Amino acid sequence: DWTMAAYRDTKVAEIREQVGDGRVICGLSGGVDSSVAAILIHEAIGDQLTCVFVDHGLLRLNEREQVESLFRDHYNIPLVVVDAEERFMAGLAGVTDPEKKRKFIGAEFIAVFEEEANKLGGADFLAQGTLYPDVIESVSFTGGPSVTIKSHHNVGGLPERMNMELVEPLRELFKDEVRELGRELGLNEQFVGRHPFPGPGLAIRIPGEVSKERCDILRKADAIYLDEIRNAGLYDAIWQAFAVLLPVKTVGVMGDGRTYDSVCGLRAVTSTDGMTADVYPFDASFLTQCATRIVNEVQGINRVVYDYTSKPPGTIEWE
């Protein structure tokens, strides 16, 4: 008779056993996985845990504020927020290759994280919200043996360098189970039901060169799209929905003027674990409404397209 309440108790005991009176540091991404891991670990060892949230400037609208309020105000978990936007943008300048973006962001994340860990006087353990599919997909892709499709960004390399041991209490779980565990730990439905968001953030939703200006444009379009999805009551029926900003300019007409601005792509898929995905079949009128709002409200975008590719052969993200 296996329940999440039992899983929670087992893991709390295991974490206490593993950590003893050591100190744990946990990198938060703002997503469900690292949040649930942190809350579970905090339940086990209290303030022996410190969370670090790196704002790399590649987050969605208001995401940083939401994390701050959840951890500080709601759970009272020690949290350090690092404003690293400038150094990430500087490092991403001129980088267009998707794997180079991932590698830079991963390495820079580790550098920032290490600096913060040192400022905190170090830690014995590093906590991560690694899930079962992460364990599988970072090793091989379901379509064939040992082919890395995308090098997923995590803090690999850091534990050895800083002599830290990993604490990964979600390693046996799939996403839906993590959400169930989150509910069990008192996370509200809105947070628990959040769509997954990749570690490299908006950088892999801006094909071509990333800049603060492009991130700002994308944040606005993405927020409008998700606002429409929530208002239509469709959010929970979708695994992941997001906007991408393409490095293509097209001609448009606005009032009696000609425009020459960027194209925005919209993506929405259903999935159970992110390894395969189907396109979400919106009504045409819904997509028209999103396109109209985005073009009217976001300076820099004058055309919107919808992505009809399932996974495989497409991936969920565009990079």
Ligand code: XMP
């Ligand atoms: P793809 O694009 O490979 O995405 O079909 C599958 C799932 O993984 C997420 N994803 C990432 N998550 N770092 C992450 O932490 C990454 O580099 C990364 N790339 C993709 C993606 O959002 C989807 O949920």
